[in-house]
Amino acid sequence: MESFRSLEKNTRGQPDSVVSLAKWRILNRLHDRNETLYYRVLIDNIKDFAPIIYTPTVGLVCQNYSGLFRRPRGMYFSAKDKGEMMSMIYNWPAEQVDMIVLTDGSRILGLGDLGVQGIGIPIGKLDIYVAAAGINPQRILPVMLDVGTNNQRLLEDRLYLGLRQPRLEGEEYLSIVDEFMEAVHRRWPKAIVQFEDFQMKWAFETLQRYRKRFCMFNDDIQGTAGVALAGLLGTVRAQGRPLADFLKQKIVVVGAGSAGLGVLTMAMQAASRMAGVNGTAANNQFYLIDKDGLVTKERKNLDPAAAPFAKDPAGIDGLREGASLIEVLKKVKPDVLLGLSGVGGIFNEEVLKAMKESTSNRPAIFAMSNPTKNAECTAADAFKYAGDNIVFASGSPFENVNLGNGKVGYVNQANNMYLFPGIGLGALLSGARFITDGMLQAAAECLASYITDEDIQKGILYPSTDSIRHITAEVGAAVLRAAVAEDLAEGLGEVGPKELVHMSKEETVEYVTSNMWFPIYSPLVHEK
Ligand SMILES: NC(=O)c1ccc[n+]([C@@H]2O[C@H](COP(=O)([O-])OP(=O)(O)OC[C@H]3O[C@@H](n4cnc5c(N)ncnc54)[C@H](O)[C@@H]3O)[C@@H](O)[C@H]2O)c1
Ligand SMILES: O=C(O)C[C@H](O)C(=O)O
Numbered sequence: 001m002e003s004f005r006s007l008e009k010n011t012r013g014q015p016d017s018v019v020s021l022a023k024w025r026i027l028n029r030l031h032d033r034n035e036t037l038y039y040r041v042l043i044d045n046i047k048d049f050a051p052i053i054y055t056p057t058v059g060l061v062c063q064n065y066s067g068l069f070r071r072p073r074g075m076y077f078s079a080k081d082k083g084e085m086m087s088m089i090y091n092w093p094a095e096q097v098d099m100i101v102l103t104d105g106s107r108i109l110g111l112g113d114l115g116v117q118g119i120g121i122p123i124g125k126l127d128i129y130v131a132a133a134g135i136n137p138q139r140i141l142p143v144m145l146d147v148g149t150n151n152q153r154l155l156e157d158r159l160y161l162g163l164r165q166p167r168l169e170g171e172e173y174l175s176i177v178d179e180f181m182e183a184v185h186r187r188w189p190k191a192i193v194q195f196e197d198f199q200m201k202w203a204f205e206t207l208q209r210y211r212k213r214f215c216m217f218n219d220d221i222q223g224t225a226g227v228a229l230a231g232l233l234g235t236v237r238a239q240g241r242p243l244a245d246f247l248k249q250k251i252v253v254v255g256a257g258s259a260g261l262g263v264l265t266m267a268m269q270a271a272s273r274m275a276g277v278n279g280t281a282a283n284n285q286f287y288l289i290d291k292d293g294l295v296t297k298e299r300k301n302l303d304p305a306a307a308p309f310a311k312d313p314a315g316i317d318g319l320r321e322g323a324s325l326i327e328v329l330k331k332v333k334p335d336v337l338l339g340l341s342g343v344g345g346i347f348n349e350e351v352l353k354a355m356k357e358s359t360s361n362r363p364a365i366f367a368m369s370n371p372t373k374n375a376e377c378t379a380a381d382a383f384k385y386a387g388d389n390i391v392f393a394s395g396s397p398f399e400n401v402n403l404g405n406g407k408v409g410y411v412n413q414a415n416n417m418y419l420f421p422g423i424g425l426g427a428l429l430s431g432a433r434f435i436t437d438g439m440l441q442a443a444a445e446c447l448a449s450y451i452t453d454e455d456i457q458k459g460i461l462y463p464s465t466d467s468i469r470h471i472t473a474e475v476g477a478a479v480l481r482a483a484v485a486e487d488l489a490e491g492l493g494e495v496g497p498k499e500l501v502h503m504s505k506e507e508t509v510e511y512v513t514s515n516m517w518f519p520i521y522s523p524l525v526h527e528k
């Protein structure tokens with residue numbers, strides 16, 4: 001900690017990227033040298049260190065990974081390993097693996113295709129698993145599926161560590177993922193596999209393909225959706241309205257990718273439950289915008305996942321297919337503007353000023369794209385142009401904003417780190433064979449109800465990351481109880497389905513907490 005603090009002092013005035021990478025190096029070296037100490041330092045300083053080992057610095061690390069590389073961490077399966085993956089999996093030295101985070105590097109944060117350099121993301125996500133969910137670090141496995149890259153700069157970089165070929169497509173691609181999933185399942189049938197940062201087409205396709213066969217989930221689609229839904233419900237409370245008024249919220253989502261569509265799908269499911277009607281009847285409150293503008297039924301090659309949110313142009317006065325963001329805002333005057341576009345700065349002054357004209361007494365702006373440079377706007381601009389009384393959240397952390405006269409504009413970090421550790425831990429302890437919508441809904445509801453009315457009124461939607469272990473225990477317990485309620489829990493180890501069924505809510509939280517690993521040095525000499 002001393003070297004970390006003196007680095008902060010000695011690098012004052014240097015570019016942010018230089019300082020951030022230097023901080024990452026200090027932590028990475030500690031990670032390599034002394035795992036127990038690394039995780040203890042991480043847990044004790046999670047608020048300061050999450051932005052280094054996770055978003056946003058991890059983005060910079062991935063962009064420079066081949067140059068920063070000193071020693072391997074995790075496992076790489078390349079297209080050339082086809083036919084060998086089972087033996088490779090059996091070669092992994094740890095007896096048991098509980099959590100795997102898997103990527104193919106095709107959409108790393110909002111930074112695009114980074115090929116094998118994307119391994120930084122599974123490593124960072126699993127560090128959060130250890131810190132937040134207390135997964136034993138000897139039982140985690142970061143995985144890179146190297147199927148090539150379409151990033152020309154990397155293909156020409158002499159330091160690039162991955163296969164120098166264009167990405168595999170179609171059946172060739174799927175056969176690699178199939179082989180990996182089957183090998184993992186054979187050796188560790190109870191391991192949870194988290195799919196992370198896959199480009200949209202493969203994110204949806206693999207989720208569909210595996211979710212009923214393996215205990216897996218897609219964090220960008222499903223974890224993000226739960227965190228956003230908790231924030232949307234919190235916004236209704238922050239407006240001083242009853243939760244049922246969620247149905248009256250007009251929500252504009254910018255970005256129709258894996259994350260944006262995941263959010264809308266879950267929000268629509270929640271609205272339908274509240275209204276007691278089927279999904280399509282509730283869609284008139286949602287507006288979806290992508291790089292070609294407002295998505296309507298007239299859209300050519302409309303993606304099936306976007307179809308439920310496509311507007312009928314005849315039904316929305318004057319808003320045509322492809323209408324721009326600003327046109328939509330001026331017409332709709334929405335309660336919420338939520339960005340998952342990956343495009344930095346698109347919530348510009350004009351857009352934010354249009355949000356000031358919202359019909360809501362407390363409009364909400366969610367600039368959820370990562371890392372910081374890709375955020376749709378900064379916190380300072382949001383409060384400056386959209387007004388002091390907005391609710392604001394971003395995917396990467398920003399400092400709270402000083403609004404003058406002792407007033408503070410609160411910045412929430414709407415990041416899936418609030419949910420994925422609890423989803424993984426709850427699913428693991430439940431021993432369920434797959435992860436259902438009910439388990440994910442329980443996770444989102446748990447997070448939504450975590451915050452007190454007093455905090456909500458200040459515009460605080462999510463608890464501080466300082467309490468990430470406690471939040472994760474609660475979320476994990478909610479997921480576990482949902483699995484029990486759906487009769488899917490088979491239990492883990494000595495705690496079987498019968499024991500789980502008889503646990504009260506409090507006992508479940510206690511059970512989950514007692515299963516969390518904590519970094520302490522094991523005695524070298526056993527005392528009798
Ligand atoms: N905060 C979080 O927890 C969280 C979680 C997941 C993803 N994200 C972020 O969300 C972003 C998108 O992720 P994804 O997986 O959905 O990506 P994606 O590539 O699947 O989708 C991006 C979408 O944005 C749209 N888009 C691009 N340019 C646009 C523009 N100028 N105007 C409007 N729309 C535009 C595209 O048409 C596409 O629909 C990334 O930056 C990622 O880091 C954040
Ligand atoms: O990695 C993050 O910080 C969140 C999310 O999974 C993303 O892809 O941006």
Ligand SMILES: [Mg+2]
Binds near residue numbers: 109196197219220
């Ligand atoms: Mg992600």
